[in-house]
Each structure stands twice: as structure tokens, then as C-alpha cells.
Amino acid sequence: MENFADVKYVLDSFLLVMMAILVMWMAAGFAMLEAGLTRTKNNVVILTKNIMLYSIACVMYYFIGYNLMYGDGNDFIGSGLMLSGIAYDDHSVMSDFFFQVVFVATASSVISGVVAERMKLWPFLLFVVVLSGVIYPIQGHWSWGGSELGGLLAGFSDFAGSTIVHSVGGWAALAGVLILGARKGKYSRDGKIRPIQGSSLPLATLGTFILWMGWFGFNGGSQLAMGSKGDIDAIALVIADTNMAAAAGAIIAAILTHIIYKKVDLTMVLNGALAGLVSVTAGPDNGMIAAFIVGTVGGAIVVFAVPFFDKLKIDDPVGALSVHLVAGIWGTLAVAIFNPEVTFLAQIKGIVVIGLFVFISSFIVWYILDKIMGLRVSEVEEYDGEDLHETGLEAYPEFSRQTK
Numbered sequence: 001m002e003n004f005a006d007v008k009y010v011l012d013s014f015l016l017v018m019m020a021i022l023v024m025w026m027a028a029g030f031a032m033l034e035a036g037l038t039r040t041k042n043n044v045v046i047l048t049k050n051i052m053l054y055s056i057a058c059v060m061y062y063f064i065g066y067n068l069m070y071g072d073g074n075d076f077i078g079s080g081l082m083l084s085g086i087a088y089d090d091h092s093v094m095s096d097f098f099f100q101v102v103f104v105a106t107a108s109s110v111i112s113g114v115v116a117e118r119m120k121l122w123p124f125l126l127f128v129v130v131l132s133g134v135i136y137p138i139q140g141h142w143s144w145g146g147s148e149l150g151g152l153l154a155g156f157s158d159f160a161g162s163t164i165v166h167s168v169g170g171w172a173a174l175a176g177v178l179i180l181g182a183r184k185g186k187y188s189r190d191g192k193i194r195p196i197q198g199s200s201l202p203l204a205t206l207g208t209f210i211l212w213m214g215w216f217g218f219n220g221g222s223q224l225a226m227g228s229k230g231d232i233d234a235i236a237l238v239i240a241d242t243n244m245a246a247a248a249g250a251i252i253a254a255i256l257t258h259i260i261y262k263k264v265d266l267t268m269v270l271n272g273a274l275a276g277l278v279s280v281t282a283g284p285d286n287g288m289i290a291a292f293i294v295g296t297v298g299g300a301i302v303v304f305a306v307p308f309f310d311k312l313k314i315d316d317p318v319g320a321l322s323v324h325l326v327a328g329i330w331g332t333l334a335v336a337i338f339n340p341e342v343t344f345l346a347q348i349k350g351i352v353v354i355g356l357f358v359f360i361s362s363f364i365v366w367y368i369l370d371k372i373m374g375l376r377v378s379e380v381e382e383y384d385g386e387d388l389h390e391t392g393l394e395a396y397p398e399f400s401r402q403t404k
Contacts, residue, residue, distance in 0.1 A: 008227030009091060015226045015235075016095040022217025023102040027054045029210030030109040034116060035395075036204030037267065037318045041385025042117045043199060043395035049112045049121065053128045057105040060133035065104060066097055068137035075150040078141050090225070099221055103165050104132045106218070110169025113318035115176050115375075118183050118382050121390045123369045130365050131172055139354045140164060152353060155346030157339065159238075160222035162282030162331035163351055168358050170325025174314075175363035180375050182315030184382055193310045196317070199395075201266055208270040212246050215277045219284040238284045242277065245284070245295025249276020252299040260303070268306070271319045272299035278324055279331035283338060290338040297334070298327040 031050035035043045063082055070086055071078035080086070087093055108128045115124065142149040143156055143164055158164050186194055198204060220239045225231045253272025257265040279298030280291050305322035314321070332351055336344040369375060376382075381389040388394065 005090075008225075011227045012090055012225045013092040013095040016091060016099040016221060016224070019217035019221025020095075020099040020102050022214050023099075023106065023221065024054075024214075026102075026106060026211050026214035026218065027051075027109065029207045029212075029214055030106075030112065031207070032203050032210060033207030033270070034113045034318055036200040036202070036207060037113070037198035038116050039196070039385070040199040040395055040399075041387055044387040044391045044393045045121055046112070046116060047395075048391060049124060050109065052125055053108040053112060054105045056125060056128045057108050057132040058101050060129055061101045061104045061137070062097065064133040065137040066100065068134065069100070069140040069145045073141070073147075075147045076141070077138050078145060078147075090227075103161060103218075104136050107136055107165050107169040107172070108132055110166065110320050110324045111173040111176065113320040114173035114316050115180055116317045117386065118377060119176070119180055119375055120373070120377055121386070123373055123375050126369060127172075127176070127362075127365055131362070135172070135358060135361050135365075136168060139168060139357055142353070143350065149353065153346075153350050155343060156350035157335050157342045157347070158282045158332055158350065159284055159335075160219045160281045162278055162280075162328040163354055166278045166281065166324040167328035167332070167351070167355065170321055170328060171355050171358040172362040173316075174321060174325065175359050176366045176375070177314060177316065177321075179363070179366050179370055182313055183317070184379060186315045187310075187313050193307075198267070198317075204267065204270055208273055212243075212273060212277065215242055215246070215281075218242075219281055222284075234285060237287070241284045241286070241288060241291035242280055244288050244291040245276040245280035245298065246273045247276070248292045248295035249273050249279070249299030249302075252296045253303055256300060256303045267319070268303055271302045271306070271323050274323045275299050275302040275327040278327040279334065281328075282331040283335040286335070286338040290334075294331060294334045294338075298330055301327050301330055 027050060031047055034046045038046055066083055067080035068078045071080040072085060073079035083093060083097060088096060108131055141147055142153050148154050186196060188194060216239045219242045220235050223231060223235045223238060226235055250269050250273035253268045254264050257268045275298040276295030279294045302322045305326045306319050309316055309321055329351055333347050336342045336347050377386055
């Protein structure tokens with residue numbers, strides 16, 4: 001029996017480590033997607049933000065965040081620093097930390113695209129410090145951390161984080177963009193919407209495929225164990241469901257854009273696949289038919305949510321609010337449709353409690369940062385591009401010289 005326990009310990013820890021490596025690769029996917037969907041003059045800042053936010057999340061979650069989320073404390077917050085007092089009998093604590101920290105970075109990555117092309121670099125990075133060290137871990141403590149906020153979130157089900165990860169990033173981003181405002185020229189005085197095309201659809205497509213692949217680790221690793229036949233079967237189902245939802249989201253986005261606009265919009269197809277992935281993340285263990293339906297609805301939601309935010313003059317260059325916030329809410333609610341053990345009331349409570357906490361706390365932090373150092377670059381810096389003023393570099397200097 002001792003040998004069996006050792007083997008299970010090894011297998012479960014190995015699962016977390018290898019799946020976390022896949023999820024870490026999603027950081028590259030976000031970087032490529034955002035760089036492709038924004039203008040070349042801002043690409044260096046986009047890339048800088050993505051590598052820095054991942055690094056900051058890793059450091060802050062180790063020193064503070066992990067214990068706030070999983071440490072002993074009370075119903076609201078955990079306690080301790082640097083993994084103190086936390087140990088597991090069935091898997092390595094460091095494998096668990098590594099798997100959890102890449103999820104924190106994912107939530108931060110959502111924000112980067114929403115505020116792109118007009119937010120200063122350092123206020124953004126300081127916000128990531130607070131989000132990854134405090135805001136994300138506190139709400140995570142109420143669910144995955146085990147406290148369930150004194151029973152308020154009892155029955156709430158979010159397998160891999162449609163709400164706990166993706167909508168958290170969406171709510172934080174929404175709070176920031178409401179203070180930040182839209183890019184210059186995005187909306188005319190008479191209310192017309194001016195499309196601002198990105199720099200590279202090949203980069204955006206590459207980023208989407210990288211994210212799609214990384215999501216197998218995101219959802220598959222959330223089974224948290226592979227020490228038995230049942231666990232392996234469950235992991236395989238989760239990964240197959242994840243793939244199905246992404247495919248369904250891409251297909252419905254292509255069909256709908258052709259019907260509505262008479263042309264297939266690749267950016268919508270990419271976001272349709274991502275919306276399918278976000279949607280299924282809350283319940284990727286409910287079977288292929290459920291995954292197909294959830295992914296299809298998620299992909300359709302994006303096609304209508306993107307223009308909806310534009311009508312509200314909420315400028316989201318990459319469509320992340322539609323993908324991660326709106327589709328995340330849908331996916332969390334959908335669990336109650338396909339899992340009879342989960343109720344809509346429990347899911348709505350989780351969405352509302354987590355959403356209010358993240359939005360309000362994020363708004364306060366963004367507001368303070370705006371008053372202290374300002375969130376937005378100047379009009380001149382926005383016109384020239386953030387790259388030259390924030391970094392002194394250009395993403396494609398040789399191309400730039402040829403066009404001057």
C-alpha cells in the first residue's frame with residue numbers, strides 16, 4: 001500500500017507540473033494574440049507587459065498570494081507567507097503552487113489586451129502586483145481555497161475557472177477601462193464606431209492556437225490527480241470536451257459573421273474559439289454534447305458582445321471582455337444546465353459575489369493609481385505609439401525606416 005501511495009503521489013505531482021508548463025505557454029499565446037490585434041507602434045509595450053505580468057504574478061503569488069488563498073485563516077482570507085504551514089499528503093506542495101500560479105498570470109493577461117494602446121506601463125504593472133498578490137487570492141480562497149465564505153458560496157461549481165480566473169480578469173479589466181476611456185479616434189462625436197485594425201492576423205492566429213493548446217493543461221490539469229484509471233479517463237474527457245468547445249465556438253462565429261456581415265471575420269472566429277474555451281472551463285467534465293452546446297453558445301455570444309461593448313463606447317481592442325467576462329459568466333451558468341447536482345442559485349451567487357468584490361476592489365485600486373500617477377499616456381504619446389515613449393524601441397525598426 002505504501003508503494004501505491006508513493007506512485008499516486010508521483011503521478012499526481014507530475015500531472016500538475018506538466019500541465020502547468022502547458023498553461024505557462026499560454027502567456028506566449030496572449031502576447032502573440034494581443035500583438036496581432038493591436039497596432040505595430042504599441043507592440044513592444046504589449047510584449048513587455050505580458051512577460052512582466054507573468055513574472056510579477058509568480059513572485060507575488062509565492063510571497064503573499066498562495067497563502068492568502070490556501071492558508072489557514074478565516075472565511076474571508078487565508079494567512080501566512082511563502083507557503084508556510086501548507087502541506088499535502090497526496091502531492092507535492094510545490095507542484096500545487098506552480099499549477100496555481102500560472103492561473104493567476106492568466107487572469108492578469110486578460111486585462112492587458114483590454115487596456116492596450118493607451119495605458120501607461122507602470123500603473124498597469126502595479127495593478128498586477130495587487131491583483132496577483134491580494135485580489136485574486138482572496139476570491140479564490142472563497143471557493144478553491146475551501147472556505148466557501150461561510151457557506152455563501154456553498155454549492156458553487158467552477159471546475160477550472162470560467163469565473164474564478166477568466167471573469168476575474170474581465171471584471172478587473174472592465175473597472176480599469178471605465179476610468180481609462182477609449183482610444184483616440186475609436187468613437188466619433190456623432191457616435192460612429194471606427195474600426196482600428198490590428199497589425200498582424202497571422203500573429204493573432206498563432207496566439208489563438210497556442211492558447212488552444214495551453215488550455216488542455218488549464219482544464220486537464222484541474223482534475224488534480226491521475227493516480228487511477230478513473231482519473232485518467234476523467235482527464236481524457238476534460239481535454240476532449242475542451243477541444244470540442246473551442247471548435248464549436250470557431251465554427252459558429254464563422255457562420256454568424258458570414259450571415260450578418262456577408263464576410264467571414266477572422267478576428268471573430270479566433271475569439272469564437274477562445275470564447276468556447278472560456279465557456280467550457282467551468283464544466284469541461286460534462287460530456288462532448290454538453291461541450292458542443294456550451295462552446296457554440298459561447299462563440300455566438302462573442303459575435304454579439306463585441307459590438308455591444310462598442311455601442312457602450314467601452315473600447316476593448318482584443319475583445320477580451322466579450323471572451324473572458326461575458327462567455328465566462330455564460331459558462332459558469334451552463335454548469336447548472338448539464339450537472340443536476342449544481343443549482344442556478346449557487347452559480348449566480350458565485351458570479352455576483354466574486355464579480356462585485358473584484359470589480360469594486362479593482363476600481364478602487366485603478367482610481368488610486370490614476371490619481372497618483374495617471375493611467376493614460378498623453379495624446380502625443382498615444383499618436384506616436386507607446387513603444388517609443390515607454391521603451392525607446394520599435395517592434396519592426398527596419399520596416400519603420402523603409403516607410404519614412
